[in-house]
Amino acid sequence: MRIAAPETSFAFIVISPRWLIRQREGKGAVAQCNLHHGDCAHAGGKRLSQVNNRARGATITRAPRSLVERGHSAARHRTIIMAATKTASRKAASSGARKQSESASKTKGNGKPSAAAQRPADAIKLLKADHKEVKTWFKDYEKLDTSAEKQALADKICLALTVHAQIEEEIFYPAARPAIDDDDLFDEAEVEHGSAKQLIAEIQAMKVGDRLFDAKVIVLGEYIDHHVGEEEEEMFPEARDSDLDLKALGIQLAARKAELLAAAGK
Numbered sequence: 001m002r003i004a005a006p007e008t009s010f011a012f013i014v015i016s017p018r019w020l021i022r023q024r025e026g027k028g029a030v031a032q033c034n035l036h037h038g039d040c041a042h043a044g045g046k047r048l049s050q051v052n053n054r055a056r057g058a059t060i061t062r063a064p065r066s067l068v069e070r071g072h073s074a075a076r077h078r079t080i081i082m083a084a085t086k087t088a089s090r091k092a093a094s095s096g097a098r099k100q101s102e103s104a105s106k107t108k109g110n111g112k113p114s115a116a117a118q119r120p121a122d123a124i125k126l127l128k129a130d131h132k133e134v135k136t137w138f139k140d141y142e143k144l145d146t147s148a149e150k151q152a153l154a155d156k157i158c159l160a161l162t163v164h165a166q167i168e169e170e171i172f173y174p175a176a177r178p179a180i181d182d183d184d185l186f187d188e189a190e191v192e193h194g195s196a197k198q199l200i201a202e203i204q205a206m207k208v209g210d211r212l213f214d215a216k217v218i219v220l221g222e223y224i225d226h227h228v229g230e231e232e233e234e235m236f237p238e239a240r241d242s243d244l245d246l247k248a249l250g251i252q253l254a255a256r257k258a259e260l261l262a263a264a265g266k
Contacts, residue, residue, distance in 0.1 A: 121250050121254075122246035122247045122249070122250040123172055123239075123244075123246045123247075123249035123250040123253055124236045124239060124240060124246055125250070126250050126253050126254060126257075127164070127168065127172065127231070127236070127253070128232065128236070130160070130164045131224075131228045131231075131232065133160070134157060134160050134161060134164070134224060135221075135224070135225065135228065137153060137156065137157050137160075138157065138217075138218075138220075138221035138224070138225075140153060141153050141154065141157070141217055141218075141221075142218070147208040147209060148208075150208045150214075151207060151208045154203060154208070154213075154217050155204075157217070157220070158200045158203055158204055159261075159264055159266065161196060161200060161220075161224065162197070162200060163257055163260045163261060163264075164257075165193045165196065165197065166256075166260060167253050167256045167257050167260070168189075168193070169190065169193065170256065171249065171252050171253055171256060172249060172253060173186055173189065173190070175244060175249055176235070176239045176242070176244060179239065179242040179243060179244045180235070180238045180239060180242055182238065185230075185234060185235055185238075186235075188230070189227070189230070189231065189235065192223065192226070192227045192230075193227075195223060196220065196223050196224060196227065199216060199219065199220045199223065200220065202216055203216050203217060203220065
């Protein structure tokens, strides 16, 4: 009497990019499925599910990655991480060195500004900086609404222009006139200074809210704009091309300006 052994099929499924179905007894079908593209190649007209259910002694397994392949993959990951780390370190080091170099160029070992940082601007740069500053204030004045703000800025403008005109007349014009040899240019500049001083005196004798106060401030700005244009387009280029010691003049102008502002309590 024969006892038939029960038919048993075993299937072991391991998730992998590629499946390989092998049949131990040479029966059934072999199929491969590419999970990345969703396409399957079937043998014997059987679907993969039918083969899995009906094939006897069939075992589904994956083609294992070799130790060499796994080692290569891990090495690639380590290389990428190390390269990124080195790049970040180089950038950080470069940025730190640049900042340290900039700081060192501005200060000495005792922490004080270097001689280059302390060196005053030459005469033309100093006067141009004054021009730029006061022209900005005139634009700001037209945007103000409150009387207190207008009064404070008008006072500031009048003081700055008074000091600026004085240092030009005391120091710059006398030094530049013989070097440039254009008396008409300097005569006109002094007349323009006189007109501006007259208008400044009128503004200082008034207060915000008085009739024509705003108009006088605006007209003063137009005077100054015209005067600055002539100096920067004609006088200053000629002075730059002359034999004037503009650095020495700059030192004198800066010292006298500081002295006048201190006397005014500013």
